[in-house]
Amino acid sequence: MALVANANGHVLSEALSATPPAGDPEQVVDAMVQTTQKAIQNAGLDLQDIQGVGIAAAGGIDPYRQVVVHSPNLPGWADVPLGQMFRRHVDLPTSISNDANLAALGEQRYGAGRGVSNLLFITVSTGIGGGIIINGRLYEGRSGYAGEVGHISVLTDGPYGRSQTQGAWEALASGTALAADAQRRLDAGESSSLQAQVLYQGLEGITAEMVFKALEQGDQLAQRVVEQGIGYLASGLLSLVNVLDPEKVIIGGGLSNQWQRYIGPAVAIMREQAFAGLGRDLAVEPPELGVRAGALGAVALAVDAAAELGR
């Protein structure tokens, strides 16, 4: 997705494209450039009307060197100098950051976090990601990895999951983790309505969506899976709230659709257990910007960079 917006986050145009399936860096950058040019055209503008470009990229991003260190979706990507490659085609000041970081910045600048100086943004879906705003600016840390909240450890002896961190939050409380736990319980012989679905409907495996649907229908296994997940989800929330003492927490991602059944109960535990009662009146809300959050965060990043350059 490429979008053209003014400094207030007002979107003038948008253009979409698919990532080239092979994921070759040159081809991906070509597609990004074309989509950017299309969005500028759609807005009725020229390149010289554009003050700067912000890029939201998934994975491990070094925002200082503008390099994609690794990508979860594009396996061949290692140390790809995305900023440099993009600027070869589009000669504009370019800033890059992690997409979850930029979703945080987008919400803080134009969404549910407007007016909040210290914001914690969490996205709970197949994995768990996040971003931290301190004093109104994106906090990226030494390597650009600050806010990798999915990789905090909430169970010292727990599983490793995608990250190398033992007991990683996302290995226990993400949608993937809930689905895997349900599958493990089925494999161990626990009975559930999910079993029939897998057997007779030819499904490849359990999904978090199936677990929540089964829960809704009173399935006991699903209830155990979700209850345990709520405990893990609460632990991570507690850690983050106790360390960061934010003004507001925004929780998005696919599982935020299960606010009443999953996010809400974990937030309630956090409110009860946070240090010195600081969770009691803490604002916890869903995001406002939807799929555009990252792109709008990239707009804010470009706006901030332009302000620093005095443009």
Added chain:
Amino acid sequence: MALVANANGHVLSEALSATPPAGDPEQVVDAMVQTTQKAIQNAGLDLQDIQGVGIAAAGGIDPYRQVVVHSPNLPGWADVPLGQMFRRHVDLPTSISNDANLAALGEQRYGAGRGVSNLLFITVSTGIGGGIIINGRLYEGRSGYAGEVGHISVLTDGPYGRSQTQGAWEALASGTALAADAQRRLDAGESSSLQAQVLYQGLEGITAEMVFKALEQGDQLAQRVVEQGIGYLASGLLSLVNVLDPEKVIIGGGLSNQWQRYIGPAVAIMREQAFAGLGRDLAVEPPELGVRAGALGAVALAVDAAAELGR
């Protein structure tokens, strides 16, 4: 402790006093005022030579309202307006913060963290405390409780300890936690040289120091206690490093004397498991300022406040 220092953290004088045993707020403030006046006198200065006062206080401190919300050491203290009370006697600009936060600021400004913009400071002793420096300034959060790293959750189903947080880091990895675990194991019938010490030397109970001494002498129970503690210690370090991606971590407190046996092995696990290898070359060091860290942080706080007032 009261000390007089210039803006470079150079200490001109120091005065010590004991906290009045009853802990009555008026009496404590009187003692603070007297110690402050003595330190000023010791420096050969008058009150009008002093630009500002910084106060480091233990417990839950609201730095914005300058109130001690609760104190672990002074049970009667609840919502004590310390800043206001102090200024009734000493009419100078006064700033207040949590002592661990100020130890972090002290180390960043005048100690092991000099030149570091984003610093994580951790103190591991009877409890676990800490402080966070972001962009060269103390980060205090919404309520002044940011950096309460002892209350992150590293074991979802773990014990509650002092804080309300289940699986709180300090309930599992502090000196108190190690001693309690050793005691629990003794009570459960595990054999150890510690048993004889408790029985025949009339000691009141196990201490962390005794555990490490026993470990040194090859005691198996002590080894199990410390090994488990290292795992918990590593989990908390991992969470903090993955969230904050700091430039440097300073680890102090009584247990930092056990660097080789306790802190070091946990740091090694953190280096191995941190997200995207960001722990590998991360600087982890002991503090430099010793018992003066908090007081020197209070100096830095006063210096920052004076700078903001344009004095």
